[in-house]
Amino acid sequence: xxxxxxxxxxxxxxxxxxxxxxxxxxxxxxxxxxxxxxxxxxxxxxxxxxxxxxxxxxxxxxxxxxxxxxxxxxxxxxxxxxxxxxxxxxxxxxxxxxxxxxxxxxxxxxxxxxxxxxxxxxxxxxxxxxxxxxxxxxxxxxxxxxxxxxxxxxxxxxxxxxxxxxxxxxxxxxxxxxxxxxxxxxxxxxxxxxxxxxxxxxxxxxxxxxxxxxxxxxxxxxxxxxxxxxxxxxxxxxxxxxxxxxxxxxxxxxxxxxxxxxx
Amino acid sequence: xxxxxxxxxxxxxxxxxxxxxxxxxxxxxxxxxxxxxxxxxxxxxxxxxxxxxxxxxxxxxxxxxxxxxxxxxxxxxxxxxxxxxxxxxxxxxxxxxxxxxxxxxxxxxxxxxxxxxxxxxxxxxxxxxxxxxxxxxxxxxxxxxxxxxxxxxxxxxxxxxxxxxxxxxxxxxxxxxxxxxxxxxxxxxxxxxxxxxxxxxxxxxxxxxxxxxxxxxxxxxxxxxxxxxxxxxxxxxxxxxxxxxxxxxxxxxxxxxxxxxxxxxxxxxxxxxxxxxxxxxxxxxxxxxxxxxxxxxxxxxxxxxxxxxxxxxxxxxxxxxxxxxxxxxxxxxxxxxxxxxxxxxxxxxxxxxxxxxxxxxxxxxxxxxxxxxxxxxxxxxxxxxxxxxxxxxxxxxxxxxxxxxxxxxxxxxxxxxxxxxxxxxxxxxxxxxxxxxxxxxxxxxxxxxxxxxxx
Numbered sequence: 209x210x211x212x213x214x215x216x217x218x219x220x221x222x223x224x225x226x227x228x229x230x231x232x233x234x235x236x237x238x239x240x241x242x243x244x245x246x247x248x249x250x251x252x253x254x255x256x257x258x259x260x261x262x263x264x265x266x267x268x269x270x271x272x273x274x275x276x277x278x279x280x281x282x283x284x285x286x287x288x289x290x291x292x293x294x295x296x297x298x299x300x301x302x303x304x305x306x307x308x309x310x311x312x313x314x315x316x317x318x319x320x321x322x323x324x325x326x327x328x329x330x331x332x333x334x335x336x337x338x339x340x341x342x343x344x345x346x347x348x349x350x351x352x353x354x355x356x357x358x359x360x361x362x363x364x365x366x367x368x369x370x371x372x373x374x375x376x377x378x379x380x381x382x383x384x385x386x387x388x389x390x391x392x393x394x395x396x397x398x399x400x401x402x403x404x405x406x407x408x409x410x411x412x413x414x415x416x417x418x419x420x421x422x423x424x425x426x427x428x429x430x431x432x433x434x435x436x437x438x439x440x441x442x443x444x445x446x447x448x449x450x451x452x453x454x455x456x457x458x459x460x461x462x463x464x465x466x467x468x469x470x471x
Numbered sequence: 472x473x474x475x476x477x478x479x480x481x482x483x484x485x486x487x488x489x490x491x492x493x494x495x496x497x498x499x500x501x502x503x504x505x506x507x508x509x510x511x512x513x514x515x516x517x518x519x520x521x522x523x524x525x526x527x528x529x530x531x532x533x534x535x536x537x538x539x540x541x542x543x544x545x546x547x548x549x550x551x552x553x554x555x556x557x558x559x560x561x562x563x564x565x566x567x568x569x570x571x572x573x574x575x576x577x578x579x580x581x582x583x584x585x586x587x588x589x590x591x592x593x594x595x596x597x598x599x600x601x602x603x604x605x606x607x608x609x610x611x612x613x614x615x616x617x618x619x620x621x622x623x624x625x626x627x628x629x630x631x632x633x634x635x636x637x638x639x640x641x642x643x644x645x646x647x648x649x650x651x652x653x654x655x656x657x658x659x660x661x662x663x664x665x666x667x668x669x670x671x672x673x674x675x676x677x678x679x680x681x682x683x684x685x686x687x688x689x690x691x692x693x694x695x696x697x698x699x700x701x702x703x704x705x706x707x708x709x710x711x712x713x714x715x716x717x718x719x720x721x722x723x724x725x726x727x728x729x730x731x732x733x734x735x736x737x738x739x740x741x742x743x744x745x746x747x748x749x750x751x752x753x754x755x756x757x758x759x760x761x762x763x764x765x766x767x768x769x770x771x772x773x774x775x776x777x778x779x780x781x782x783x784x785x786x787x788x789x790x791x792x793x794x795x796x797x798x799x800x801x802x803x804x805x806x807x808x809x810x811x812x813x814x815x816x817x818x819x820x821x822x823x824x825x826x827x828x829x830x831x832x833x834x835x836x837x838x839x840x841x842x843x844x845x846x847x848x849x850x851x852x853x854x855x856x857x858x859x860x861x862x863x864x865x866x867x868x869x870x871x872x873x874x875x876x877x878x879x880x881x882x883x884x885x886x887x888x889x890x891x892x893x894x895x896x897x898x899x900x901x902x903x904x905x906x907x908x909x910x911x912x913x914x915x916x917x918x919x920x921x922x923x924x925x926x
Binding site: 264265267287289292293297300303305307313315317318321322355376 | 870871872873875876877878879880881882883884886887890891893894895896897898901
C-alpha cells in the first residue's frame with residue numbers, strides 16, 4: 209500500500225475506538241486504494257461493524273486515537289452527511305425502516321444534496337436513472353413508492369442498499385454484512401450490483417463473516433480482523449483458508465499477544 | 472378538467488364600507504348581516520344568542536377544557552366582518568388555488584360568497600345540490616331543518632356552537648341523492664380577511680343512501696398578520712351504505728383563534744372518513760363527534776397537526792358506537808417544536824347493545840424540542856360485550872437510527888429532519904386514497920416547514 213498515493217485511497221491509521229468504557233477497535237490500520245476491493249473477515253464481536261459505523265461517522269462511538277483520511281483529507285471531524293457527500297458510502301447490515309418516506313423521495317433528497325446550491329434535480333432524468341439501476345438489481349418499479357425498508361424482506365433491504373450505492377456513485381463504499389439474510393439468488397443479484405460498481409474510480413471494502421459472498425464478489429485483498437485489529441492480510445485465497453480452518457487459530461493469537469506494542 | 476363559468480347571481484354585490492360599521496361580536500347579532508335570512512331562522516339565531524350569553528365561559532377545571540389555555544379564548548377584540556371591495560375580492564380569488572379538477576367549488580371570504588363554480592349539468596340533473604347555505608335554508612327548508620346542527624355539541628364547546636348558530640350567515644349545503652356518485656371532489660374555501668374579522672363557516676353535507684362524495688375544505692387567511700376568529704361547524708350526515716370523505720385543510724394565519732366543531736352520523740353499512748390537517752392558528756380547537764348509528768357503519772377519524780412557535784392545538788373526540796358491528800378507527804398525529812402544545816382528549820363509548828364493535832384510538836406525538844408539550848387523555852367506556860377496543864397514546868422524539876441512516880446518505884440534518892417528520896405524518900395522510908388531495912396536503916405541510924426554515 210505504500211506505493212499508492214495518499215490522494216486516491218481511504219486510509220485508516222492506528223485507529224482506536226471505544227463505546228463507553230469498552231475499547232472495540234484497538235489499533236487498526238488499513239488502506240483501500242481506488243480500483244480495489246478489500247474484504248474484512250472476522251468472527252462475531254471482532255469489531256467489523258463498529259469499523260463500518262465509525263467510518264460513516266456514527267455519533268455513538270468515540271475515536272480515541274488514530275486517523276481516517278479520504279483522498280488525503282482527514283474526515284474525522286466531518287459530520288456523517290458531509291462524509292457521505294464527499295464520497296463515502298456505507299451499506300448497512302441492518303438498514304433502518306423509515307415509515308412514510310418513499311424510496312423515490314429519499315433517494316431524490318440524497319441525490320439533490322450532492323448538487324450545487326440553487327440547482328434543481330430534473331425529475332425525468334432522475335427517474336430514468338433510478339429505473340435503470342432498479343432493473344439492474346431486479347427490483348420492481350413499485351418499490352419507488354414504498355416506504356424505505358418498511359416491511360421489506362431481508363433480501364429486499366439489501367437490494368435497496370445496493371440501489372443506493374448505484375445511485376450515489378461514491379468514491380469509497382463499505383458494505384457491512386451485505387450477504388446476511390440473503391438466499392443464493394438474491395446474493396447473486398446483489399453481488400452483480402456490486403461488481404458493476406467496481407472500477408478504477410472506486411474503492412470497496414466488503415465486511416463479512418462468511419466466505420460465501422466472496423465467491424461472487426472476488427476481492428483483491430482479504431484481511432482477518434480479530435479483537436479490534438487486523439491480524440493477517442493476504443490475497444483472495446485467504447478467504448478459502450478461513451472457511452476451512454475457521455478463526456480459532458487467530459483467537460489464540462489474540463490471547464498470546466493481547467497488548468502488542470503499538471507505539 | 473371542469474371549467475364552469477362562475478354563477479354570480481346569488482353572489483352579494485360588493486357594498487360600500489359605510490353600509491354598516493364593525494360592531495364587536497360580543498355586542499350581539501348584527502341586523503345587517505342577518506338581513507335576507509328567513510324569519511324562522513332569525514328567531515332560532517336569537518335563541519342561540521341567548522343561549523350563548525347564558526352558558527358559562529370554559530374553565531380549565533372542566534374536564535373538556537383540561538390542559539386548554541382558556542385565556543386564548545378572549546373574544547372581545549373580534550368584530551363582525553364588513554363587505555369586501557371589488558379589488559379585495561379579486562385578490563382573494565387569485566389566491567384561491569387548490570385542486571385542478573373539482574365537481575364544484577365555493578369561495579367565501581369573511582363569510583361572503585365570492586364565487587361559485589356550479590356542478591356539471593349531469594350531476595345537477597341527477598339531483599345533487601351544492602348551494603350556499605342561505606339559499607338552501609329557503610329552497611330546501613325541510614332537509615335543512617332536519618339536519619342543521621342536529622347533534623348537540625357535547626365535547627365542551629356548546630357555548631361556541633351557540634355562538635356559531637347565532638351568527639352563521641353563509642356556508643355550504645351539499646346533498647347527494649340516493650345512489651349518486653360524485654367522482655371529483657367538491658372544494659370549499661373560507662378566507663379570513665379583515666382586521667379582527669370573525670367568520671362562522673358552516674358546511675352541511677347530506678349523503679343519501681349508497682351515494683358517494685368527497686369534500687375538501689380550505690381555511691386560509693388573506694393576510695399573514697391580521698388577527699381573526701373562526702368558529703366553524705361541519706356536519707356530515709352519512710346515509711345507509713353511503714361513502715363520504717371529508718378533508719379539512721386548516722391553514723389560518725398564526726394570529727387566528729380557531730374553533731371547529733364536527734358531528735358525523737354514520738348509518739347502516741356506511742363509511743365516513745375525515746382527515747383534518749391543522750397547520751395554522753395560535754389556538755386551534757377541534758371537536759369531533761362520530762356517531763355510528765347503524766349496523767356495520769364505519770368511521771375513520773384522521774388528523775395531523777404541525778405546531779411551532781407558541782401554537783396550541785386542542786383536539787377532543789368521541790367515537791360513539793350506538794349500533795352493533797360498527798367500526799371506528801382514530802389516528803391522530805402531532806409534530807411539535809419550539810414551545811408548541813397539543814392536547815388530545817378522546818373517548819370511545821360503546822353503548823349497551825352495540826355488540827361486536829371494533830374501536831381503535833391511536834395518538835402519536837413527535838416532540839422535536841425540549842419545550843414542546845403534548846397531553847393525551849384517551850378513554851374507553853364499554854357497556855357492551857364482545858367488543859374489540861384499543862387505545863394508546865405515545866410521545867417520542869425522532870429516532871436516532873433513522874436520522875443517522877438519512878445523514879449517511881449525505882442528506883443534510885435539516886432536510887433529514889423534515890423528511891422524517893413528513894414521513895411520520897404521511898402515515899395518516901396516505902390513508903386517504905385520493906392522490907390529488909394527498910399531494911395538496913403534502914405541499915401544505917412542506918410549505919409550513921419552509922416557513923419555519925425561513926424564520
